[in-house]
Amino acid sequence: MIKIDADCNFESTDLSSNMEDYVESIELLSRKKKVVRVKDIAKSLNIKMPSVTAALQKLEEKGLINYERYGYVDLTESGKAIAEKVYNRHSFLTDFFHDVLKIDRKRADKVACRVEHDLTSEACKQIFKLIQFYKSESSENREWTERLNDLLEQRSLSEIREGDTSVIIFINESPYKKRLSEMGFRKGENIRVIKYAPLKDPIEVKIKDYNISLRVEEAKSIIVKPVINGTDEES
Amino acid sequence: MHKKTIVVGLAGNPNSGKTTIFNALTGSRQKVANWSGVTVEKREGRLSYKGYNIIIVDLPGTYSLSSFSIEEIVARDFIIGSHFRRSQHGEGRKSRFSGRRRHHNHSHHAQFFEEYTHQPADHPDVIINVVDAGNLERNLYLTTQLIEMNARIVMALNMYDEAETKGFNINTDTLSTLLGMDIVKTIATKSIGIDKLLDAVINVCLKKSPKTRHLHINYGADLEKEIKNIQETIWSDEEIGQKYSTRWLAMRLIEGDPDAEKKLKSFTNYNNIKKQVQESKTEIEKKFHDSIDTVLTDMRYGFITGAIRESVTRTKAKRKDLSEKIDKFVTNRYLAFPILIVFLWLLFQLTFSLGKYPMDWIEKGVSLISALFEKQIPEGPLKDLLIDGIIGGVGGVIVFLPNILILFMGISFMEDTGYMARAAFKMDKIMHTMGLHGKSFISLVMGFGCNVPAIMATRSLESTRDRILTILINPFMSCSARLPVYVLFAGTFFHKYAGAVIASLYFIGVIFAFISAKLFRAVFFKGESTPFVMELPPYRMPTLKTTLLHMWDRGSVYLKKVGGIILVFSIIIWVLSAYPKTDNNEEYNLKIEKITADYKANRNILISRHGEVPEELNMLKDEYLSKKEQLQLEMKSEQMKNTFIGKFGKIILPVIKPLGFNWQMGISLTTGFIAKEIVVSTMGVLYHASESEEEGALIKPLNQVLKKKEFGITPLIAYTFLLFVLLYVPCLGTVVVMGREAGWSWALFSIVYQIILAWIVCFLFYNAGLLLGFR
Numbered sequence A: 001m002i003k004i005d006a007d008c009n010f011e012s013t014d015l016s017s018n019m020e021d022y023v024e025s026i027e028l029l030s031r032k033k034k035v036v037r038v039k040d041i042a043k044s045l046n047i048k049m050p051s052v053t054a055a056l057q058k059l060e061e062k063g064l065i066n067y068e069r070y071g072y073v074d075l076t077e078s079g080k081a082i083a084e085k086v087y088n089r090h091s092f093l094t095d096f097f098h099d100v101l102k103i104d105r106k107r108a109d110k111v112a113c114r115v116e117h118d119l120t121s122e123a124c125k126q127i128f129k130l131i132q133f134y135k136s137e138s139s140e141n142r143e144w145t146e147r148l149n150d151l152l153e154q155r156s157l158s159e160i161r162e163g164d165t166s167v168i169i170f171i172n173e174s175p176y177k178k179r180l181s182e183m184g185f186r187k188g189e190n191i192r193v194i195k196y197a198p199l200k201d202p203i204e205v206k207i208k209d210y211n212i213s214l215r216v217e218e219a220k221s222i223i224v225k226p227v228i229n230g231t232d233e234e235s
Numbered sequence B: 001m002h003k004k005t006i007v008v009g010l011a012g013n014p015n016s017g018k019t020t021i022f023n024a025l026t027g028s029r030q031k032v033a034n035w036s037g038v039t040v041e042k043r044e045g046r047l048s049y050k051g052y053n054i055i056i057v058d059l060p061g062t063y064s065l066s067s068f069s070i071e072e073i074v075a076r077d078f079i080i081g082s083h084f085r086r087s088q089h090g091e092g093r094k095s096r097f098s099g100r101r102r103h104h105n106h107s108h109h110a111q112f113f114e115e116y117t118h119q120p121a122d123h124p125d126v127i128i129n130v131v132d133a134g135n136l137e138r139n140l141y142l143t144t145q146l147i148e149m150n151a152r153i154v155m156a157l158n159m160y161d162e163a164e165t166k167g168f169n170i171n172t173d174t175l176s177t178l179l180g181m182d183i184v185k186t187i188a189t190k191s192i193g194i195d196k197l198l199d200a201v202i203n204v205c206l207k208k209s210p211k212t213r214h215l216h217i218n219y220g221a222d223l224e225k226e227i228k229n230i231q232e233t234i235w236s237d238e239e240i241g242q243k244y245s246t247r248w249l250a251m252r253l254i255e256g257d258p259d260a261e262k263k264l265k266s267f268t269n270y271n272n273i274k275k276q277v278q279e280s281k282t283e284i285e286k287k288f289h290d291s292i293d294t295v296l297t298d299m300r301y302g303f304i305t306g307a308i309r310e311s312v313t314r315t316k317a318k319r320k321d322l323s324e325k326i327d328k329f330v331t332n333r334y335l336a337f338p339i340l341i342v343f344l345w346l347l348f349q350l351t352f353s354l355g356k357y358p359m360d361w362i363e364k365g366v367s368l369i370s371a372l373f374e375k376q377i378p379e380g381p382l383k384d385l386l387i388d389g390i391i392g393g394v395g396g397v398i399v400f401l402p403n404i405l406i407l408f409m410g411i412s413f414m415e416d417t418g419y420m421a422r423a424a425f426k427m428d429k430i431m432h433t434m435g436l437h438g439k440s441f442i443s444l445v446m447g448f449g450c451n452v453p454a455i456m457a458t459r460s461l462e463s464t465r466d467r468i469l470t471i472l473i474n475p476f477m478s479c480s481a482r483l484p485v486y487v488l489f490a491g492t493f494f495h496k497y498a499g500a501v502i503a504s505l506y507f508i509g510v511i512f513a514f515i516s517a518k519l520f521r522a523v524f525f526k527g528e529s530t531p532f533v534m535e536l537p538p539y540r541m542p543t544l545k546t547t548l549l550h551m552w553d554r555g556s557v558y559l560k561k562v563g564g565i566i567l568v569f570s571i572i573i574w575v576l577s578a579y580p581k582t583d584n585n586e587e588y589n590l591k592i593e594k595i596t597a598d599y600k601a602n603r604n605i606l607i608s609r610h611g612e613v614p615e616e617l618n619m620l621k622d623e624y625l626s627k628k629e630q631l632q633l634e635m636k637s638e639q640m641k642n643t644f645i646g647k648f649g650k651i652i653l654p655v656i657k658p659l660g661f662n663w664q665m666g667i668s669l670t671t672g673f674i675a676k677e678i679v680v681s682t683m684g685v686l687y688h689a690s691e692s693e694e695e696g697a698l699i700k701p702l703n704q705v706l707k708k709k710e711f712g713i714t715p716l717i718a719y720t721f722l723l724f725v726l727l728y729v730p731c732l733g734t735v736v737v738m739g740r741e742a743g744w745s746w747a748l749f750s751i752v753y754q755i756i757l758a759w760i761v762c763f764l765f766y767n768a769g770l771l772l773g774f775r
Helices: A017-032 A038-045 A049-061 A077-100 A105-115 A121-139 A143-153 A177-182 B018-026 B070-083 B107-114 B133-148 B160-166 B172-179 B194-205 B220-235 B238-243 B246-254 B258-264 B270-288 B292-311 B322-330 B336-354 B356-376 B381-398 B401-417 B419-433 B440-447 B451-460 B464-476 B480-523 B544-578 B585-610 B614-642 B644-651 B653-659 B663-671 B678-686 B715-727 B732-742 B744-771
Strands: A065-067 A072-075 A165-171 A190-196 A203-207 A210-214 A222-226 B004-012 B030-034 B041-049 B052-058 B126-132 B153-158 B168-170 B182-186 B312-314
Touching: A017 A038, A017 A049, A017 A072, A017 A077, A038 A049, A049 A065, A072 A077, A077 A105, A077 A121, A121 A143, A143 A222, A165 A177, A177 B292, A190 B322, A210 B419, B004 B018, B004 B070, B004 B133, B004 B194, B018 B030, B018 B041, B018 B052, B018 B126, B018 B153, B018 B194, B018 B544, B030 B544, B052 B194, B126 B133, B126 B194, B133 B153, B133 B160, B133 B168, B133 B172, B133 B246, B133 B292, B153 B172, B153 B194, B160 B168, B172 B182, B172 B292, B182 B194, B220 B238, B220 B246, B220 B270, B220 B292, B246 B258, B246 B270, B246 B292, B258 B270, B270 B292, B292 B312, B322 B336, B322 B419, B336 B356, B336 B401, B336 B419, B336 B440, B356 B381, B356 B401, B381 B544, B401 B419, B401 B440, B401 B451, B401 B544, B419 B440, B440 B451, B440 B464, B451 B464, B451 B544, B451 B732, B464 B480, B464 B732, B464 B744, B480 B678, B480 B715, B480 B744, B544 B644, B544 B732, B585 B614, B614 B644, B614 B678, B644 B653, B644 B663, B653 B663, B653 B715, B653 B744, B663 B678, B663 B715, B715 B744, B732 B744
Parallel strands: B004 B052, B004 B126, B126 B153, B153 B182
Antiparallel strands: A065 A072, A165 A190, A165 A222, A190 A203, A203 A210, B030 B041, B041 B052, B168 B312
């Protein structure tokens, strides 16, 4: 039996998701800055100042923060505890999307923000177990984790964002396959998406030191794996 | 002494600077034609060098020789022309250069061979492979295929200065040894290395080149084994084995070249060969878990990667990629379309507004010459033919020349700088929904000026299919010659809505272009998809020489190939519109004399009664002159009605009656085939009206006459007529250019299609209009 350390606390916070966001962002801001102002919170959550003020008053009523009008904002002890909880949940979800599902870190972070409040503590626990299991298995270099990685890392070229480099894994059978391979689109070749045309179709890519444009339809047949930036090695 | 002739084929990727090398080699001594049977351009140039006559044939730019597009077939067949004469071991490479060609007396083999044997200039002695040094890896792919064809190759390592800035350091000695061919560094835009290239070509012909050797690209043990199996099967018929490179044939067969297969059918062991090929294929695909094409491509690239590893070192680029910086603006999300519009607007203005001045000079010159002949030559049919038929016809041909020269200057500039590819990149999404290519856009926009140069501009499209499609829908772009007709009718019948009416016609034209494009794609080019793998070459400075040569090229193609035919047709049409003659001059001269006499008499009476009162006299004179002009127009109109075209216009009346048209419209539409603006002048004659709308004109202007009740033209009929003029038929010049660029059957098809389309659309429109109660 695999032993999972499920010590992490996923109990519900009894706060609305908005309130959770406030607490979380105050905590994160206070780690970065000495003092937290209302306008910092407004900026980081992209919410208007008056709404922030109203929310802060509610939080103060609940005894989660110390807050003076036009002054600094502080989390109380119980506030800190909640912030910890919310933040933990957020970061383990980000890990899940990034480390397991191989979604780019920035986007993984965004997705985590969207789902963190809606997951029940039960679902959180189960996902947490899965992550732990996956991590221990992949640290032992189990073959299945590698296969899973390969599968999850695969993208069609049309899903790669501007400026990103990827490496070709294979090209699906299509009428253009031959032409593409003759022009240098081959397994193991690095390919960088330079830009999308103003109307999002064709895509300009760079391969073998030259630039070429492909229609999205053609790019879909090219299966690639993102290359972590900085390791632009040519075979 | 008789000079020896060397035939050189120029092969290379698009954007490798092949055309610049060609220009640097041959200067203006080039001739442009089409490859026999296809509408792919063939350029040939000649030069003398160190006592040799060198013929240079510019092959279509291709990335490969195995995908079987028309361009690739043309290039491949040309190169093979020399190949099929060779035995496997490179012996008996008998060309014109080293001796006489071998004779073949086995009939079916001779036939196999004959198909690759065109005129003498179709057999290259040497292939110059132009390679972009800054993009070596991909360019060498074509080289590997040339090597496989046993061609004798000299490589022009072009733009090596650019490659050096990019940080490439190419050891040509090593590369030359590895590839088994001479390599000459060139910078074609500065004419550097051109003489050395020619020296190398001659050396190869004299077999004095130590580097040139026959090379087999090793495909690895697994593949080599199968190639050998096939070769052995082929050898079972000694005859093929002796004549053709069996290795090459084996390669072609394994790659599934339908051409090679078709031609092997006549051999006794065809079935055995086919079976062996199939077995080998299956074997290979099983071993590599991939299609045979991919395996072969991989192997070739493997060979290339190996050669590059040993001969190229890479340092850091000396300067940042300028192209990407420029592209930040040019293909920027927000700036892309404004920039494109500015470019197109400039191109349009230059072509058609600036081009108007030389056009006016030409027209003036032509009328001057006509006037000169008018005085010199006695009256008679010959005079009419010379002045109206020939001089008029020549004038009608060269009048397009300024447009064509300026447009191609612009297009050449856009292509050579690399902007053309970007324009296509931006527009492709829109054009592709219509089944067209991004590059079709330029031609279509130019169509609003004149369809003739616009159709010639489709040459920049690489795929013949896209080209034909773009040509076919071009006439739906309302050219400037249709504008006078629009202005006349819209102004006459729609007054303050004239602008909207004209705009609607332009818009409807575009709609029909796109509908037709979709239709043609679905009917004629079903299931064939052209991949849009379009290279975006780095921005480069165009050279004046290339631009001028390009202009000269197009201009001379137009004058020689198109002009001649237009001239012949316009003379024929002139004859049809001038004959049979109606001899009513006498009759009308009598009438005119009579009113002249009347006028004189009245004038005298007036003077004797009131003295010389200028107002009264002027009134009388005006009245007289307008009567006189009226009579002259009646005379002409009578003559026109009796000519072949006039009769034809009347014959078709039953056909156009359901559209609400009258016989005057029928004749005008018929003469409009020569050029759309002639519709207006014909109407002027037929309605006895003046074309000009100037105030105080002597006779009633056309726009007033058209409205007269007795002619029965309602606004509904007027709009139907405009629709018909928009759609009905490309003008003579356009048809001829279509014939040249797409083939005569397409030109004919276009005429038939458009007439039928115009009729149906107008019929539906007119009757729907009537039903809805419009008049």
